[in-house]
Amino acid sequence: MKKLNPWLIVLFVLALMLMYSQTANVGRPTVNYSEFQDLLRQDRIERVDIVGSRATATLTEPTQVNVDTPSGTQQRQAEGVTVQLSPSSAVRDDELIPALREQGVTVNFREPSQWFSILLSLLPLLMLGALFYFFFVRAQSSQGGMMQFGQSKAKKYGKENKVDTKFTDVAGHEEAKKELVEVVDFLKNPGKYHQIGAEIPKGVLLVGPPGTGKTLLARAIAGEADVPFFSVSASEFMEMFVGVGASRVRTLFEDARKNAPAIMFIDEIDSIGRKRGAGIGGGHDEREQTLNQILSEMDGFDKASNVIVLAATNRPDVLDPALLRPGRFDRQVTIDLPNMKERVAILKVHLRNKPLGEGVDVDELAKSTPYFSGADLKNLANEAALEAARIGKTQIEMSDFYRALDKITLGLENGSLTISDQEKRAIAYHEAGHAVTAAVIPGSDKLQKVSIIPRGRALGAAFYLPEENVLMSKEKLENQLVVALGGRAAEEVFIGSVTSGAADDFRKATNMARKMVLEWGMGDNFANMALNPDSGGPVFLGEDMAKTRSYSEHTAQLVDEDVKRILYRAYERAKALVSEYGQAMHEVSDALLTQELITGDVVRSAVAKVKGDMPGLTPANGTPPLPPAPAATD
Secondary structure, three states: OOOOOHHHHHHHHHHHHHHHHHHOOOOOOEEOHHHHHHHHHOOOEEEEEEEOOEEEEEEEEEEEEEEEEOOEEEEEEEEEEEEEOOOOHHHHOOOHHHHHHHOOOEEEEEOOOHHHHHHHHHHHHHHHHHHHHHHHHHHHHHHOOHHHOOOOOOEEEOOOOOOOOOHHHOOOOHHHHHHHHHHHHHHHOHHHHHOOOOOOOOEEEEEOOOOOOHHHHHHHHHHHHOOOEEEEEHHHHOOOOOOHHHHHHHHHHHHHHHOOOEEEEEEOHHHOOEOOOOOOOOOOOHHHHHHHHHHHHHHOOOOOOOEEEEEEEOOHHHEOHHHHOOOOOOEEEEOOOOOHHHHHHHHHHHHOOOOEOOOOOHHHHHHOOOOOOHHHHHHHHHHHHHHHHHOOOOOEOHHHHHHHHHHHHHOOEOOOOOOOHHHHHHHHHHHHHHHHHHHHOOOOOEEEEEEOOOEOOEOOEEEEEOOOOOOOOHHHHHHHHHHHHHHHHHHHHHHOOOOHHHHHHHHHHHHHHHHHHHOOOEOOOOEOOOOOOOOOOOOOOOHHHHOOOOOOHHHHHHHHHHHHHHHHHHHHHHHHHHHHOHHHHHHHHHHHHHHOEEEHHHHHHHHHHHHHOOOOOOOOOOOOOOOOOOOOOO
């Protein structure tokens, strides 16, 4: 049985006392002294009880009395009245006591209770104490607030609330699962490793892009290990009060050691594990204190503790090196984007409870979703189900998946956008330029469809089925630049003027060309050199601002010349191709203006007609040679 709180008992007693003290006065309105004297002269008072300076009169029968109220004097039916006497008024009024005796009224004098007066005087303090308890102590004890700021907020999973996720529920990532199965096996059978002198890594860091399943794998470990599992987000360590983060870290590690063997999972650890002193101004802030405490706790594990720290991040480049050294997070498990085979398995998991039509091809969907994460594939399956339900279907068909894919990659159709015929013609030739160059250049990504339907911020788009290459050759990159610039080249050749529709094409092409020069050593002036070797990771504010360029102004000018030369060659090739395949360009643009959406087969058919009119043309020599490079500027 739960113990009663003493504050509640005190308040209950006080409430009873107040109710008892007021019981005698229930139904007895308060009247002034003159009304009291009138009732006495009318012989309507039977008994008077005087307690201190207050008199309570019991009437002989219910009587109408005049009662003073804030809105004025009112008459009320009463069986008794009370009157406020002035101090010692009964003694000073020589006529009051004789008049009461003359009328035969029974008079009782009583002294007020001292202890009751004391309690009444202490009542405000008691009420303040009760408010403090309910609004602060009670609330903080249940939510880990002010009185428990230093307590860990980690959620504990064990026998009572066991996690049901298993490794079989995680599709793909077979290599990562093998690494993590070893961690689970160590906690279940530690003797097998100890007898041979092996030690399991004390910290395992899950690294990968967002949505690839790092947290899902952590849940699978919790479900497989059958040991206490503590889960917490790294941001929950931080608080507005100094020292709270370090205190919570100590509490979490103490709880884990008490429940060993156990697993601790810290999600998004980059929020507190960033490099120390790298931010603007540096300094010993609260985040660094929390990180220092984590470093100290992880390095202080003894060999027999059987506590493993599991963490996840998509920003390993910003983590403090001390956090990644052996003895702390000394093993990194990379959870990368799924490949073709893994995407098929992931899609089957998300589609197993959805009614599918006969024509749904999961392999084709996997081919159409390169560089999609597990979360993206789950979203695709859900959006396709919503598309089917929106038009009243009972099964999900392939067309629903294609509409969902268009919505995810480009956004909603913007049917309310007003486009003039001249602008629509420019958009059609722009997209035809991308499509024709992609169909002509050997080794390009397979064109799937072309659309001039406005979606999101895009007025048109060409969809491809890219090959998933680990390495990109220089020729492949140059061909991609030709396709990217084919839209602007088509505008210049067939429209006679250029538009702002190629802004995104230029951004992507320029970024690729700069990487070719700065990182991949593909420039004419700087072949086989990396001028920007540390640019592989995301920008880290403060650290990135403090970096200085590692090459001179003259070198920067040569870099710009290389970038300009690469883009110039690609653009000239694009113009030559769209001019050479002008008949195909007209046919594709007319089809787009008529249908707004065409398949890649329509484009390839138009290109094949032109190739058939060119004797001796083969895919190997079907593209014009590189134009001469522009002259270098001083």
